[in-house]
Amino acid sequence: MTRSKANSKKQHGIDFKKIRRKVGRKLPPPKNTTNTEIKSKAIVLPEQSVAAEKAGLAVNKKGLTLKELLQQTSHHNPKVRREALMGIKDLFTRHPAEQKSHRYVTVEKLRERIGDDDKVVRKSLYDLFKIVILPCCKEDNQELVVSLLMPYIFNAMTHFSVDVRMMAFDFLDLILEFYPPSFSPSYAEKIFLNYEDILRRNQYYLQDKGKLKAALSGLVRCLSLLPWNKAQTDLPNKDDTGRRVLFAYDDEMSMNSNGFSNIVKSLKDLVPPLMNIFLEFIPLIHSMESLEGKSFACMTSILHSIDLIVRSITHGSDKKSEYPSSQGGPDVADVTISSALLKKLFPRFPLNPTDHLSARDCGRLLDLNMVIAKIFFELNEWMCLPPHLLERFLEFLENALLGKFFWTTQSAKAVWEEEHLVLLLPFIPKIVSRGVGDWTSRLLQAFTLTFRESKPGSLLKACVSAIEDVLTYMEGMHSTGTSNPQYIVLQEALRAWTGDLPRLLIQLGNNHPACSQALVRLLHRIGQHAWNPALVCMYNNMQQSLQDFYCTYQEGGPICFGPFLRLPRESQVLALCSIYYFSHLDLPILKSLVYCCLSDDIDSYVLFWIIDVLQLAYERGCIEIADYLSFFITLAARFKVSPEFGSPGFKGDPLCQTLKSMTDKIYSCIQQMGDKAIVLRLIERLIIDQISQKPSLDNRCSLLRMVVSVDSKPTLLSEQSIATLGHHLSEYLIDVVQCVPEDDGQRTPSFQFSFRCYYTVPCFLMLDRCHELTNLVLKKLGSVIYDSSVLLKSDKCSQDVRNCLNKVNAVTSALSLLHGDPQIRRIMSLYKKNIDNVIEQVISLQIVTLMHSKADCLLHAIPYLVKLIDLSGLKSVFVCLVLYLWDEAISSGEISMKIEEQDIMKRALHQLNILRDNFKS
Template identity: 45%
Template sequence: MAGPKGKKQQKRGVDFKKIKRKIGKKLPPAKNATNTEIKSKAIILPEQSVASEKAGLAVNKRGLTLKELLQQTSHYSSKVRKEALLGIKDLFEKYPEELRLHKYAVIEKLRERIGDDDRVAQKTLHELFKSAIDAGCQEDNQELFVSLVMPYIFNAMTHLAIDVRLMAFKYLELVIQYHPPSFFLYAEKILQNFEDILRRNQFYLEDKKKLETALAGLEHCFSLLPCNKREVSSLENNDAGQRILHAFEPDLPAKSAGCSVIIPKLKDLVPVLVNCFQDFIPEVQMGSLLDKQSFDCMLSILHSINLAVKFFFYMTDEGKLESRPSQEGLDVTMLTISMTLLKKLLVLFPLNMTNQLSEKDDVEYFGLNTELTEIFLYLSKWICPPAILLGKVLEFLENSLLRKVCPDTRIGKAWEKREKREKREKLGRSGRSGRSGRREKREKREKQEKQKKQEKQEKHLISLLPFVPKLVSQVPDDWKSRLLQAFTKAFKDCNHECPLKLACLSIMEEMLVPRQDVLYLDPSVPEILDFQIAWIRELPMLLILMGDKNPSCSQVVLHLLLRVGQRSLMNSSFAWEYDNVQFSLQPFFSNQNDGNISYGPFVKLPRDSQELSLCCLFYFSHLDSLLLKSIADCCLCPHLEHHVLFRIIEVLHSSYKSGHIQIADHISFLITLLSSFSVFPGTSDKKEIYPVIESDVNISKESDVIILNRKALKSLTRIVQSCLSEMGDNSLVFLMLEKVILEQMLQIPPLDNVCAMLRMLITLDSKATIISQQAFISLGNILPWYLIDIVHCTAEEDKKVSGSICSSACCYYLTPCFVLFDKSHELLNVVLKTLRSWITKSSLACLTPDQTRYTTEISSRVDAVVSLLQLMHKDDKIWQIISSFKAEIDCILESIIVLQSSKEISMTIEERHMVQCALGRLRTLHSGMQSV
């Protein structure tokens, strides 16, 4: 009990005084504490410096080596791991050689972090992993890299964190991208993990991006599945999986399990994909606008199902694998899958595209419906689809070809608002230029978006085209006509530069030319033949429209045209139409407009395309003269390679021997080449008209083109001579050639062309002289000028003029004249008389402008005549013949003497000296003639 209130409590004594101390304050040492502190000086040894140990080693910005950075990737702190990965990235960018030298060590260390749960570290690791795999897979031991990382990827696929599991699929996609055979080595595990991640669909209900990541990897794997006979056979023969080094991973499979494991896994995986797709259907049926990720996921699911179905289709139809299940087992499997897809997926077709949707959404829905259509057409092999569903598919295909499903423009509220806004901008009172600039940018942006939309639509449409031939052969007649009409319109309307044009050409070939004894369209049906004729008529116009800007597409057109020509030999309906193609094909070679020649695409196309176009010529039953003229003009193009010219002659000569070219047209073609071939293409100086003769040694670089062209003309002359000798009786051919050749030579063509035509004459006149009297007169007027041309070119050689005659080459040009003189001495007499007449003054008035091409000075003509006689003197046989015409030589000598003493003709001292020298040379020849 407490005491009375007024009584104070008695104070008690204190044994120890309590001291309040602050928390964290260090206690002072005891008074009797011993000081144990030791003081010493630091010892610095230079050889123990860390900097000296790293001298010569590659380090990153923080001065760490690759070994130190790799060790830090295993640190418990995510920040340290992230910094280490960034340091490795920096090191590899600065020293790329480090990655090449240590790629195995890098892979072995980095693979441990595949299951890292830090997002930033994972992103950096993925970039490093990509660069390391890229460097490693460039070599032969790609399988070693795969064997090092695949166990860690599979381990990450079973991680509790969903983000780590999804990231593992990204690593898997990266490995398969650089080494596709790895998918077949681990197909069972890979597909099982995809099935597990897709069955637990709760992770993508909130974040569809995660589902998109998984589906992208699955789609990539499915794209590797063989879908034709060649790919199936290559899969069976592929031994890539047998070369894996197992020193690191002894539990890996020794070889690819093939399709025997893939088939049952696909059977389980396809229904899972269908269930994933059905989760999006409620939003579609409610008409709500879907975001881009939803569209991408739906399209990826359908595309994966489509790839799986396509794999089953070709496995049962064309695949030949010993390890695969029996045909009956595959059919049962596909029947089960088909019924599942029909009940749960195809009944949704078509996914409605309402008017409230934007143009972009229309394209997305069009892509989804395209995938559904393709799946349905593949499955029609195992199931008999309902008539209503078949009608919807055919209608969708028709509208797709006609571009009615996803039109290029849409008139809706948004479009009307934009038009009103543009009108207001036009009527604005201020800032007109600024609004105009914004409008131009908007129009440019809209144009680009429209182009992307169209390209995307065409890409989806291309996947449906391969089904057109088979559908047309199976559907009723009314649908047959509708599909063909829609296909024809799609082919004509699409741009010639887009991939859709190439795809249409490929499908067109199947419907024009039977493939593997499969005839999709019978041309005996008039309605079908009309469509086929319309396609054939488009080919030459398309070929000319493309020009030389798209060689690959031109090659496809030419190949199809060739196949049609080959079939025309067996089909009279095609033969007449194919012959008419040549009239549209003329501008492809060349075209004349007001005398000006414009060369077609043939000249600039690659060699293989040129060969295809020449092969097409052989299958015309009759080559028209207009087409031959167009080809002849093309042959004379200076840019045409010479071996192509020779190939053209070879093909046309074969056509002539097969009866496809008339003899008159063929002869006219050959003469045109010889008479118009230019040794100096592309120039307009005197050398182009009077080319010079080739020497055995190149005089200068400027003469290289001259020599090459002249060699080509010589080769052309030999080829034409060979063709003429195979055309029948030489005397009859000569009668046809004589008049045409003489007409060409009377036009005073270049020296090389005259020589070529003369050689053509002597080829046919080899046994006996069959030259007519009229030809005699013409040759008497032509040969003197031809011989003087040779003399003038020889004189230029003495002056070292580039590209002129050397004396040793004159024989090639003089030989045709000598052959004619040997057969007809009278012709030689006419030539000598003509030469004598040129020396007299009275003959100057008779010279035409073409004949005065070198000079009209009498001294030069005298020198040329004497030089010609000197050249003829070098040939013993010809000089013996000339000796029989001693009187003509005497007349020439007397004419020169008279000219020299004449006072009516005014000549300079140099000219008189030239005449005097010529007279001395001729007297020497004359004295030798008397001794003979």
């Protein structure tokens, strides 16, 4: 039975009215909602402002102080910690003094973030230390900074997160970069233990080669800073930092301590994990189309680390006899080193490239092979390695020396040799010294080719160092006899190397002073250790080719100086010492040396060193006495002095002082030559010829001093020499009084007599030893006056008259100078007739000049006339006539005077009046 519709409608009645609302409109709040809105006004308290509290404090751009920023570095939010580190960087950049004042407090607080869980925080902290903090603390107490940081770095190295551990090694590498000398052996042991632990996770790092590369780079830095590795650091991109010491303790002290044995143990434990990682990379070389950069960098760092470890262990083995308590040595390393290298690394040598690798990748593999070869030869010096392996590595070494590898360009080859081939050159002398059969000759020939073709740089210096080591080995062989065939092979190689030295020195010039010094040092070493006739002959044969190194010349042609004069002083001294070891010094090499001495670029120290070396060579009998004396005469006659004579700086001119000192040295050398009479006969004619060419006054003085040094009283000079000297000594005295200023009475302690006396003493000694020479000098002075008188009688211009009178005045001054010496005065009294003749010539000249109304030109002659009359005591009609004429000329005003000449005239008139009174009496 169905229900009715009416009942159905009644049942569905409407209880609530439904409100239809449009979409998007906000619903009104319920009617029973409580309004919780609170309105308030701000309370302003100026006295409590934060800005007022920070007044005078350094803040960053956000207004935060260093204290606030350091507190925020411990915030639980990583973003706040990052912003705090950036704020500290900004604050220190704005206020460097703030960083200087609070650097240690800052380091003490920031070190807590070394093991931070957030990667960005650690990176920001690393940049802050690298760019701002550590450079500021570099000159401060480094040990304090290191002691603050190292515990937290070691703590981060044991963190459960691998990323934190890897970042800890980055912080360690940063410390090593800025403070390498501040570490102790205890740090090293912990460092290497942590490296060992981290390297054993090789599977993880093969997936992230960037982290492995960073870790290995840090390991290489640590190993290279070990004290026994510091002197031989050979990283491809080494710098000054890489050469500094990891530990601030003495090498021998470290060897004698327990720390060394613990370090060596840690180093040996590093080899297996390093070797395992390297073997993991080898399959990748053949599977990849190209050798990926990070993989190559990792493999290179691994090999460098192994090389440094092997060197460290061999260093400990070398010291084993000195320190028996030290552990290590071949017996222990047989287990670790041999198993890892002999069984895993060396059998795979060389790493041959596949067809799909490019030329660049082949070059990278060659670089790896070079480091492997270096490890092998380093180990071969310490323990005997299998012959079949030695054969393989020797063949590789020969090919490397001969340049048989493929190169895209010659420049690429040169760069490779400078960076890699130089690593193997030090092993050649050691390999040769052990004797390797036919390989000795083959390696020496290949090495000779490399030496001849090497460009200036580290390769050439390495070649020179290897040759020096061969010389040392040959010295030991010579003491036991030279019948060994190996010695003959080495001697032939040495002959070839020695023959190339002069050519290389000339080619280098002064553009590469370090390489030139290495070659000169080798040249000196060869000359010093030429211990048998064959080597002596070989060394002497270099003399002709070595001449161009000093100077080349042609008779009457130009002089071309070699690189010798432009090298540093140390290289010049070594080159001169090399000359000492020639069995005989020929005249051409002596001429080259004397031209160097006469050069404007010669250093006085080098000049005197040349004389000393030649003196030693002469004493050994290596120089002919005639050649040696000719060297001295040329040096004394042609050495250039710069000043104008009579100038204010004449006394202190350095070139004049150098010539004087050089003359003293020559004087001393000649005194030691033996019989003076023989020496005088050898140099007499040469010196007279040089004086006749009228060189400068200083040069003539030096030549006269040479004659005086070997002459005696009475003189040993020949009549011809005396006649020639009589003419030139008079001119020499005139030049002395004209050019050299008189002593001003202010003598320095270095001058025991007048400055002018330096030039006159040699002349006085010669006049004292030969009275005939005095007579000739006086006659020549009189002839000078006569010639001037004849010239004045002719019609000449006023300037010619003045020049003649100046010469007359010089003659009178020279006579006065001679008269001032008591010994010469006594000798001059024997030739009074000549002196009277000179005075009469002067008086006659005065009369002629007055008669021709040229009295103004005679103004400066009055003092000299007075001196002559006073010296001779001459009283004659000439005196009366001259006094009368002068009195008339002065009274009538015929003589015109300048203002500055009035004092001279007054003094002269006073002297004339005195003479007139004496004459009347």
